[in-house]
Amino acid sequence: MSLDQIVALELEGKSYSLAAVLRSAIMQGTFRAIDDYMDNALIEAYAEEHHITADKEDVQAAVVDWRVEKELYQAADVEKWLAARSLTTADLARNARMKVLKERVKQHITSGKVERYFAENRSQFDAAAVSQIVVTERGLARELAFKAQEGAEFYVLARHYSADEPTRLAGGFIGRVERTQLPRAVAAHMFGAVPGTIAGPLEVAKKYYVVKLEEMYPAELDADIRARIERILFEEWLCLKRKQASSHIPLWEQD
Template sequence: MEAIEMNGRSVSLRELLLYGRLSGTMPAVRRIADDAAIELWAEQLSVQAETDDLQRELTAFRKEHGLFKAASARAWLEERGAELDDLVTMLRPRVLRRLLKGRIIEMDAVERYFAENRMAYDLAQLSTLVVREYGEAQELRFRLEEGADFHALARTHSTDENSRPAGGYVGWKSREELNPLTAAAVFGAKNEEVLGPFETDQGFWLVKVESLRTAELDEQTTADIRERLFEEAFEKFRRSLDIRETIWRLEG
Protein backbone atom coordinates (compact mmCIF):
# COMPACT_ATOMS: atom_id res chain seq x y z
CA MET A 1 0.00 0.00 0.00
CA GLU A 2 1.31 3.43 -0.94
CA ALA A 3 1.25 6.03 1.84
CA ILE A 4 2.41 9.07 -0.14
CA GLU A 5 2.64 9.88 -3.86
CA MET A 6 4.71 12.81 -5.10
CA ASN A 7 5.44 13.70 -8.72
CA GLY A 8 5.61 10.06 -9.73
CA ARG A 9 7.46 8.93 -6.61
CA SER A 10 5.84 6.96 -3.81
CA VAL A 11 6.47 5.99 -0.20
CA SER A 12 4.98 2.69 0.93
CA LEU A 13 3.24 2.02 4.22
CA ARG A 14 6.04 -0.45 5.02
CA GLU A 15 8.62 2.31 4.60
CA LEU A 16 6.55 4.60 6.82
CA LEU A 17 6.35 2.00 9.60
CA LEU A 18 10.02 1.06 9.25
CA TYR A 19 11.01 4.71 9.55
CA GLY A 20 9.10 4.84 12.83
CA ARG A 21 10.90 1.82 14.23
CA LEU A 22 14.33 3.12 13.24
CA SER A 23 13.85 6.72 14.39
CA GLY A 24 12.18 5.75 17.68
CA THR A 25 9.07 7.80 16.97
CA MET A 26 6.12 7.33 14.68
CA PRO A 27 6.66 10.21 12.25
CA ALA A 28 3.98 12.46 10.91
CA VAL A 29 3.23 11.90 7.25
CA ARG A 30 4.55 15.45 6.67
CA ARG A 31 8.02 14.39 7.84
CA ILE A 32 8.12 11.48 5.40
CA ALA A 33 6.83 13.70 2.61
CA ASP A 34 9.55 16.24 3.37
CA ASP A 35 12.23 13.55 3.08
CA ALA A 36 10.80 12.42 -0.25
CA ALA A 37 10.74 16.04 -1.45
CA ILE A 38 14.39 16.47 -0.46
CA GLU A 39 15.32 13.39 -2.51
CA LEU A 40 13.37 14.72 -5.49
CA TRP A 41 14.96 18.17 -5.23
CA ALA A 42 18.43 16.66 -4.99
CA GLU A 43 17.76 14.56 -8.08
CA GLN A 44 16.64 17.61 -10.05
CA LEU A 45 19.80 19.50 -9.09
CA SER A 46 22.09 16.48 -9.58
CA VAL A 47 23.11 16.50 -5.92
CA GLN A 48 24.19 13.07 -4.70
CA ALA A 49 25.05 11.66 -1.29
CA GLU A 50 28.43 10.01 -1.71
CA THR A 51 29.45 6.92 0.25
CA ASP A 52 31.76 8.94 2.52
CA ASP A 53 28.93 11.37 3.36
CA LEU A 54 26.58 8.52 4.22
CA GLN A 55 29.25 6.76 6.28
CA ARG A 56 29.82 9.88 8.38
CA GLU A 57 26.07 10.23 8.97
CA LEU A 58 25.82 6.55 9.87
CA THR A 59 28.73 6.85 12.31
CA ALA A 60 27.12 9.89 13.94
CA PHE A 61 23.81 7.98 14.26
CA ARG A 62 25.57 5.03 15.92
CA LYS A 63 27.29 7.33 18.41
CA GLU A 64 24.02 9.10 19.15
CA HIS A 65 22.37 5.77 19.98
CA GLY A 66 25.32 4.22 21.79
CA LEU A 67 25.87 1.58 19.10
CA PHE A 68 29.65 1.56 19.33
CA LYS A 69 30.18 -2.11 18.46
CA ALA A 70 29.17 -3.77 15.21
CA ALA A 71 27.42 -6.56 17.12
CA SER A 72 25.27 -4.11 19.10
CA ALA A 73 24.38 -2.25 15.89
CA ARG A 74 23.30 -5.49 14.20
CA ALA A 75 21.21 -6.49 17.23
CA TRP A 76 19.58 -3.05 17.31
CA LEU A 77 18.58 -3.37 13.66
CA GLU A 78 17.29 -6.93 14.11
CA GLU A 79 15.07 -5.84 17.01
CA ARG A 80 13.39 -3.41 14.61
CA GLY A 81 13.10 -5.82 11.71
CA ALA A 82 15.49 -3.71 9.64
CA GLU A 83 18.73 -4.06 7.75
CA LEU A 84 21.66 -1.69 7.34
CA ASP A 85 20.39 -0.58 3.92
CA ASP A 86 17.08 0.47 5.52
CA LEU A 87 18.91 2.70 7.99
CA VAL A 88 21.03 4.22 5.23
CA THR A 89 17.85 4.95 3.26
CA MET A 90 16.42 6.78 6.27
CA LEU A 91 19.60 8.80 6.79
CA ARG A 92 20.14 9.74 3.13
CA PRO A 93 17.70 12.72 3.18
CA ARG A 94 19.63 14.23 6.11
CA VAL A 95 22.82 14.16 4.05
CA LEU A 96 21.08 15.47 0.94
CA ARG A 97 19.48 18.27 2.92
CA ARG A 98 22.89 19.42 4.14
CA LEU A 99 24.37 19.23 0.65
CA LEU A 100 21.43 21.11 -0.85
CA LYS A 101 21.74 23.82 1.75
CA GLY A 102 25.39 24.33 0.82
CA ARG A 103 24.53 24.41 -2.89
CA ILE A 104 21.47 26.67 -2.78
CA ILE A 105 22.22 29.18 -0.02
CA GLU A 106 25.30 31.17 -0.97
CA MET A 107 27.23 33.35 1.46
CA ASP A 108 26.18 36.51 -0.40
CA ALA A 109 22.55 35.74 0.49
CA VAL A 110 23.49 35.16 4.13
CA GLU A 111 25.39 38.45 4.34
CA ARG A 112 22.55 40.35 2.67
CA TYR A 113 19.97 38.89 5.08
CA PHE A 114 22.18 39.71 8.06
CA ALA A 115 22.63 43.31 6.91
CA GLU A 116 18.85 43.72 6.53
CA ASN A 117 18.02 42.06 9.87
CA ARG A 118 21.07 42.83 11.99
CA MET A 119 19.16 44.01 15.06
CA ALA A 120 17.34 40.68 15.30
CA TYR A 121 20.67 39.05 16.15
CA ASP A 122 21.60 41.31 19.05
CA LEU A 123 21.70 39.34 22.30
CA ALA A 124 21.23 40.23 25.96
CA GLN A 125 22.28 38.11 28.92
CA LEU A 126 19.51 38.50 31.47
CA SER A 127 18.36 37.64 34.95
CA THR A 128 14.71 38.12 35.92
CA LEU A 129 12.68 38.38 39.08
CA VAL A 130 8.97 37.64 38.68
CA VAL A 131 6.23 38.42 41.21
CA ARG A 132 2.45 38.51 40.96
CA GLU A 133 1.70 42.00 42.28
CA TYR A 134 2.91 45.36 41.00
CA GLY A 135 3.31 46.71 44.53
CA GLU A 136 5.65 43.88 45.51
CA ALA A 137 7.67 44.39 42.33
CA GLN A 138 8.00 48.10 43.06
CA GLU A 139 9.06 47.43 46.66
CA LEU A 140 11.75 45.01 45.45
CA ARG A 141 12.92 47.62 42.94
CA PHE A 142 13.39 50.11 45.79
CA ARG A 143 15.41 47.53 47.73
CA LEU A 144 17.63 46.99 44.71
CA GLU A 145 18.20 50.73 44.41
CA GLU A 146 19.27 50.71 48.06
CA GLY A 147 21.92 48.07 47.30
CA ALA A 148 20.18 44.69 47.72
CA ASP A 149 21.57 41.82 45.64
CA PHE A 150 19.35 41.01 42.64
CA HIS A 151 20.14 37.30 42.58
CA ALA A 152 19.54 36.86 46.30
CA LEU A 153 16.14 38.55 46.01
CA ALA A 154 15.27 36.38 43.00
CA ARG A 155 16.05 33.20 44.94
CA THR A 156 13.79 34.36 47.76
CA HIS A 157 10.92 36.11 46.01
CA SER A 158 10.66 35.07 42.35
CA THR A 159 7.67 32.94 41.36
CA ASP A 160 9.48 31.57 38.29
CA GLU A 161 10.34 28.01 39.31
CA ASN A 162 12.74 27.55 36.40
CA SER A 163 15.02 30.52 37.04
CA ARG A 164 14.66 30.99 40.80
CA PRO A 165 17.30 28.38 41.82
CA ALA A 166 19.83 30.16 39.56
CA GLY A 167 19.12 33.55 41.10
CA GLY A 168 16.85 34.51 38.23
CA TYR A 169 19.42 33.86 35.51
CA VAL A 170 17.72 33.05 32.17
CA GLY A 171 20.69 33.25 29.79
CA TRP A 172 21.04 34.94 26.42
CA LYS A 173 17.88 36.30 24.79
CA SER A 174 17.25 37.88 21.39
CA ARG A 175 14.85 40.73 20.69
CA GLU A 176 12.21 38.38 19.28
CA GLU A 177 12.19 36.37 22.52
CA LEU A 178 11.08 39.44 24.47
CA ASN A 179 7.94 41.52 24.10
CA PRO A 180 8.56 44.79 22.21
CA LEU A 181 8.43 47.06 25.29
CA THR A 182 10.88 44.92 27.26
CA ALA A 183 13.17 44.46 24.25
CA ALA A 184 13.37 48.21 23.63
CA ALA A 185 14.32 48.84 27.26
CA VAL A 186 16.79 45.95 27.49
CA PHE A 187 18.71 46.77 24.33
CA GLY A 188 18.84 50.44 25.24
CA ALA A 189 20.24 49.71 28.70
CA LYS A 190 23.76 49.42 30.10
CA ASN A 191 25.44 46.36 31.53
CA GLU A 192 24.34 45.59 35.11
CA GLU A 193 21.32 47.91 34.83
CA VAL A 194 18.04 46.82 36.47
CA LEU A 195 14.81 47.55 34.57
CA GLY A 196 11.11 47.31 35.27
CA PRO A 197 8.73 46.33 36.59
CA PHE A 198 7.23 45.15 33.28
CA GLU A 199 3.76 43.60 33.20
CA THR A 200 3.65 40.16 31.53
CA ASP A 201 1.35 37.14 31.44
CA GLN A 202 3.39 35.67 34.30
CA GLY A 203 3.12 38.73 36.50
CA PHE A 204 5.49 41.66 36.96
CA TRP A 205 9.11 41.37 35.86
CA LEU A 206 12.22 43.02 37.13
CA VAL A 207 15.06 42.47 34.68
CA LYS A 208 18.79 42.73 35.27
CA VAL A 209 20.84 43.23 32.11
CA GLU A 210 23.97 41.21 32.84
CA SER A 211 25.61 42.05 29.51
CA LEU A 212 24.83 42.95 25.91
CA ARG A 213 26.29 41.47 22.75
CA THR A 214 26.06 43.36 19.46
CA ALA A 215 25.21 41.16 16.49
CA GLU A 216 28.11 39.63 14.58
CA LEU A 217 28.04 37.37 11.57
CA ASP A 218 29.84 34.57 13.40
CA GLU A 219 29.67 30.85 12.71
CA GLN A 220 26.47 30.28 14.71
CA THR A 221 24.64 33.27 13.23
CA THR A 222 25.70 32.21 9.73
CA ALA A 223 24.34 28.71 10.37
CA ASP A 224 21.05 30.10 11.74
CA ILE A 225 20.53 32.39 8.74
CA ARG A 226 21.48 29.69 6.26
CA GLU A 227 18.92 27.36 7.86
CA ARG A 228 16.20 30.02 7.75
CA LEU A 229 16.85 30.81 4.08
CA PHE A 230 16.98 27.13 3.19
CA GLU A 231 13.64 26.47 4.90
CA GLU A 232 12.08 29.29 2.87
CA ALA A 233 13.51 27.90 -0.38
CA PHE A 234 12.46 24.35 0.49
CA GLU A 235 8.91 25.39 1.33
CA LYS A 236 8.67 27.14 -2.05
CA PHE A 237 9.89 23.97 -3.80
CA ARG A 238 7.54 21.78 -1.77
CA ARG A 239 4.52 23.87 -2.79
CA SER A 240 5.40 23.24 -6.43
CA LEU A 241 4.96 19.48 -6.02
CA ASP A 242 1.86 17.36 -6.52
CA ILE A 243 1.74 15.60 -3.13
CA ARG A 244 -1.01 13.10 -2.39
CA GLU A 245 -1.22 11.53 1.06
CA THR A 246 -2.94 8.36 -0.10
CA ILE A 247 -2.63 6.76 3.33
CA TRP A 248 -5.82 8.65 4.26
CA ARG A 249 -7.76 7.48 1.21
CA LEU A 250 -10.56 4.99 1.89
CA GLU A 251 -10.66 1.90 -0.28
CA GLY A 252 -13.95 1.11 -1.88
Protein backbone atom coordinates in the same frame (compact mmCIF):
# COMPACT_ATOMS: atom_id res chain seq x y z
CA MET B 1 6.80 -9.70 9.83
CA SER B 2 3.44 -7.93 9.77
CA LEU B 3 2.86 -4.35 10.94
CA ASP B 4 0.95 -5.76 13.91
CA GLN B 5 4.16 -7.45 15.05
CA ILE B 6 6.32 -4.32 14.88
CA VAL B 7 6.37 -2.38 18.15
CA ALA B 8 6.17 1.35 17.45
CA LEU B 9 5.65 2.60 21.00
CA GLU B 10 6.13 1.37 24.54
CA LEU B 11 4.40 3.36 27.27
CA GLU B 12 3.96 2.52 30.94
CA GLY B 13 4.82 -1.12 30.27
CA LYS B 14 2.37 -1.49 27.39
CA SER B 15 3.37 -1.95 23.74
CA TYR B 16 1.64 -0.46 20.71
CA SER B 17 2.12 -1.84 17.21
CA LEU B 18 3.00 0.12 14.11
CA ALA B 19 -0.30 -1.03 12.63
CA ALA B 20 -2.18 0.57 15.52
CA VAL B 21 -0.23 3.80 15.13
CA LEU B 22 -0.93 3.89 11.40
CA ARG B 23 -4.65 3.22 11.92
CA SER B 24 -4.80 6.10 14.36
CA ALA B 25 -2.90 8.32 11.91
CA ILE B 26 -5.36 7.46 9.14
CA MET B 27 -8.30 8.34 11.39
CA GLN B 28 -6.71 11.68 12.31
CA GLY B 29 -5.51 12.40 8.80
CA THR B 30 -1.99 13.28 9.82
CA PHE B 31 1.34 11.51 10.24
CA ARG B 32 4.64 13.37 10.44
CA ALA B 33 6.57 10.51 8.83
CA ILE B 34 4.71 11.11 5.55
CA ASP B 35 5.62 14.79 5.67
CA ASP B 36 9.25 13.86 6.33
CA TYR B 37 9.22 11.46 3.40
CA MET B 38 7.76 14.18 1.19
CA ASP B 39 10.56 16.52 2.26
CA ASN B 40 13.12 13.85 1.38
CA ALA B 41 11.55 13.41 -2.06
CA LEU B 42 11.72 17.17 -2.70
CA ILE B 43 15.34 17.25 -1.59
CA GLU B 44 16.25 14.29 -3.80
CA ALA B 45 14.54 15.89 -6.80
CA TYR B 46 16.49 19.10 -6.27
CA ALA B 47 19.73 17.18 -5.85
CA GLU B 48 19.14 15.31 -9.10
CA GLU B 49 18.27 18.50 -10.97
CA HIS B 50 21.42 20.25 -9.77
CA HIS B 51 23.72 17.21 -10.01
CA ILE B 52 24.32 17.06 -6.26
CA THR B 53 25.52 13.63 -5.17
CA ALA B 54 26.50 11.80 -2.00
CA ASP B 55 29.99 10.32 -2.11
CA LYS B 56 30.45 6.75 -0.89
CA GLU B 57 32.89 7.90 1.76
CA ASP B 58 30.44 10.48 3.11
CA VAL B 59 27.63 7.93 3.21
CA GLN B 60 29.86 5.55 5.15
CA ALA B 61 30.75 8.35 7.56
CA ALA B 62 27.04 9.06 8.05
CA VAL B 63 26.46 5.38 8.85
CA VAL B 64 29.23 5.51 11.44
CA ASP B 65 27.67 8.65 12.98
CA TRP B 66 24.33 6.85 13.15
CA ARG B 67 25.89 3.82 14.84
CA VAL B 68 27.60 6.02 17.42
CA GLU B 69 24.36 7.88 18.07
CA LYS B 70 22.54 4.59 18.61
CA GLU B 71 25.49 3.11 20.53
CA LEU B 72 25.62 0.16 18.11
CA TYR B 73 29.34 -0.50 17.97
CA GLN B 74 29.28 -4.13 16.85
CA ALA B 75 28.04 -5.30 13.44
CA ALA B 76 25.88 -7.91 15.19
CA ASP B 77 24.20 -5.15 17.21
CA VAL B 78 23.38 -3.25 14.02
CA GLU B 79 21.89 -6.35 12.41
CA LYS B 80 19.80 -7.08 15.50
CA TRP B 81 18.52 -3.48 15.65
CA LEU B 82 17.54 -3.54 11.98
CA ALA B 83 15.94 -6.98 12.13
CA ALA B 84 13.78 -5.97 15.10
CA ARG B 85 12.30 -3.24 12.88
CA SER B 86 12.07 -5.28 9.69
CA LEU B 87 14.78 -3.12 8.13
CA THR B 88 17.87 -4.01 6.13
CA THR B 89 21.35 -2.61 5.65
CA ALA B 90 20.05 -1.14 2.37
CA ASP B 91 17.54 0.89 4.41
CA LEU B 92 20.38 2.08 6.62
CA ALA B 93 22.45 3.09 3.59
CA ARG B 94 19.51 4.98 2.08
CA ASN B 95 18.97 6.84 5.34
CA ALA B 96 22.66 7.79 5.51
CA ARG B 97 22.66 8.89 1.87
CA MET B 98 19.61 11.06 2.53
CA LYS B 99 21.35 12.71 5.45
CA VAL B 100 24.33 13.59 3.26
CA LEU B 101 22.14 14.83 0.41
CA LYS B 102 20.09 16.99 2.75
CA GLU B 103 23.20 18.71 4.09
CA ARG B 104 24.59 19.30 0.59
CA VAL B 105 21.31 20.62 -0.75
CA LYS B 106 21.05 22.92 2.25
CA GLN B 107 24.51 24.31 1.52
CA HIS B 108 23.58 24.77 -2.13
CA ILE B 109 20.30 26.52 -1.31
CA THR B 110 21.79 28.88 1.25
CA SER B 111 25.07 29.67 -0.51
CA GLY B 112 25.56 33.44 -0.72
CA LYS B 113 22.36 34.20 1.22
CA VAL B 114 23.46 33.95 4.82
CA GLU B 115 25.26 37.30 4.97
CA ARG B 116 22.30 39.20 3.54
CA TYR B 117 19.85 37.52 5.92
CA PHE B 118 22.10 38.35 8.86
CA ALA B 119 22.42 41.98 7.78
CA GLU B 120 18.64 42.32 7.45
CA ASN B 121 17.80 40.49 10.67
CA ARG B 122 20.81 41.16 12.86
CA SER B 123 18.80 42.34 15.86
CA GLN B 124 17.14 38.90 16.11
CA PHE B 125 20.49 37.45 17.09
CA ASP B 126 21.57 40.10 19.60
CA ALA B 127 21.97 38.69 23.09
CA ALA B 128 21.84 40.20 26.54
CA ALA B 129 22.65 39.18 30.10
CA VAL B 130 19.57 39.93 32.20
CA SER B 131 18.52 39.68 35.83
CA GLN B 132 14.94 39.67 37.01
CA ILE B 133 12.69 39.91 40.03
CA VAL B 134 9.25 38.34 39.66
CA VAL B 135 6.42 39.10 42.08
CA THR B 136 2.63 38.83 42.05
CA GLU B 137 1.80 42.38 43.20
CA ARG B 138 2.25 45.49 41.07
CA GLY B 139 2.76 47.69 44.11
CA LEU B 140 5.62 45.55 45.39
CA ALA B 141 7.19 45.46 41.93
CA ARG B 142 7.01 49.24 41.72
CA GLU B 143 8.65 49.56 45.15
CA LEU B 144 11.43 47.13 44.23
CA ALA B 145 12.09 48.90 40.93
CA PHE B 146 12.40 52.20 42.80
CA LYS B 147 14.81 50.70 45.35
CA ALA B 148 16.97 49.19 42.61
CA GLN B 149 17.06 52.49 40.71
CA GLU B 150 18.06 54.24 43.92
CA GLY B 151 21.07 51.97 44.29
CA ALA B 152 19.91 48.93 46.26
CA GLU B 153 21.73 45.75 45.22
CA PHE B 154 19.54 44.04 42.64
CA TYR B 155 20.70 40.53 43.54
CA VAL B 156 19.86 41.12 47.22
CA LEU B 157 16.33 42.25 46.33
CA ALA B 158 15.91 39.27 44.01
CA ARG B 159 17.00 36.75 46.63
CA HIS B 160 14.66 38.24 49.20
CA TYR B 161 11.55 38.97 47.14
CA SER B 162 11.52 37.10 43.82
CA ALA B 163 8.94 34.35 43.45
CA ASP B 164 10.81 32.78 40.53
CA GLU B 165 12.67 29.90 42.17
CA PRO B 166 15.01 28.98 39.26
CA THR B 167 16.55 32.47 39.29
CA ARG B 168 15.95 33.66 42.85
CA LEU B 169 18.91 31.80 44.36
CA ALA B 170 21.13 33.21 41.59
CA GLY B 171 20.19 36.73 42.59
CA GLY B 172 17.69 36.93 39.73
CA PHE B 173 20.35 36.31 37.09
CA ILE B 174 18.88 34.64 33.99
CA GLY B 175 22.08 34.52 31.99
CA ARG B 176 22.75 35.25 28.36
CA VAL B 177 19.55 35.20 26.31
CA GLU B 178 18.37 36.35 22.92
CA ARG B 179 15.38 38.56 22.21
CA THR B 180 13.03 35.68 21.41
CA GLN B 181 13.87 33.91 24.69
CA LEU B 182 12.36 36.70 26.77
CA PRO B 183 8.73 37.76 27.13
CA ARG B 184 8.03 40.45 24.55
CA ALA B 185 7.36 43.09 27.19
CA VAL B 186 10.73 42.40 28.83
CA ALA B 187 12.70 42.22 25.59
CA ALA B 188 11.28 45.55 24.44
CA HIS B 189 12.85 47.29 27.45
CA MET B 190 16.15 45.42 27.50
CA PHE B 191 17.32 45.32 23.90
CA GLY B 192 18.56 48.70 22.79
CA ALA B 193 19.10 49.87 26.38
CA VAL B 194 22.44 50.47 28.07
CA PRO B 195 23.89 48.09 30.68
CA GLY B 196 22.63 48.94 34.14
CA THR B 197 19.15 49.88 32.93
CA ILE B 198 16.38 48.82 35.30
CA ALA B 199 12.80 48.57 34.06
CA GLY B 200 9.53 47.69 35.68
CA PRO B 201 7.03 46.82 36.74
CA LEU B 202 6.28 44.90 33.54
CA GLU B 203 3.19 42.70 33.54
CA VAL B 204 3.56 39.26 31.98
CA ALA B 205 0.92 36.53 32.49
CA LYS B 206 -0.46 38.15 35.65
CA LYS B 207 2.98 38.48 37.20
CA TYR B 208 5.09 41.60 37.56
CA TYR B 209 8.72 41.79 36.51
CA VAL B 210 11.51 44.12 37.48
CA VAL B 211 14.44 43.54 35.14
CA LYS B 212 18.03 44.72 34.93
CA LEU B 213 20.22 44.70 31.86
CA GLU B 214 23.61 43.42 32.93
CA GLU B 215 25.39 43.35 29.56
CA MET B 216 24.69 43.55 25.83
CA TYR B 217 26.21 41.22 23.24
CA PRO B 218 25.72 42.57 19.71
CA ALA B 219 25.42 39.70 17.26
CA GLU B 220 28.38 38.62 15.15
CA LEU B 221 28.14 36.21 12.25
CA ASP B 222 29.97 33.33 13.91
CA ALA B 223 29.71 29.62 13.06
CA ASP B 224 26.73 29.04 15.37
CA ILE B 225 24.64 31.88 13.97
CA ARG B 226 25.64 30.96 10.42
CA ALA B 227 24.36 27.41 10.99
CA ARG B 228 21.12 28.71 12.47
CA ILE B 229 20.51 31.02 9.53
CA GLU B 230 21.21 28.17 7.12
CA ARG B 231 18.54 26.11 8.89
CA ILE B 232 16.07 29.01 8.71
CA LEU B 233 16.69 29.59 5.00
CA PHE B 234 16.52 25.88 4.23
CA GLU B 235 13.24 25.46 6.08
CA GLU B 236 11.81 28.49 4.23
CA TRP B 237 12.83 26.86 0.95
CA LEU B 238 11.28 23.53 1.95
CA CYS B 239 8.06 25.24 3.02
CA LEU B 240 7.81 26.96 -0.36
CA LYS B 241 8.52 23.70 -2.22
CA ARG B 242 5.80 21.92 -0.24
CA LYS B 243 3.28 24.59 -1.23
CA GLN B 244 4.32 24.46 -4.87
CA ALA B 245 4.40 20.67 -5.12
CA SER B 246 1.52 18.85 -6.76
CA SER B 247 0.79 16.17 -4.21
CA HIS B 248 -1.90 14.35 -2.30
CA ILE B 249 -1.91 11.55 0.23
CA PRO B 250 -4.08 8.62 -0.83
CA LEU B 251 -3.64 7.09 2.63
CA TRP B 252 -6.06 9.68 4.04
CA GLU B 253 -8.56 8.97 1.26
CA GLN B 254 -9.11 5.30 2.00
CA ASP B 255 -12.70 4.25 2.64
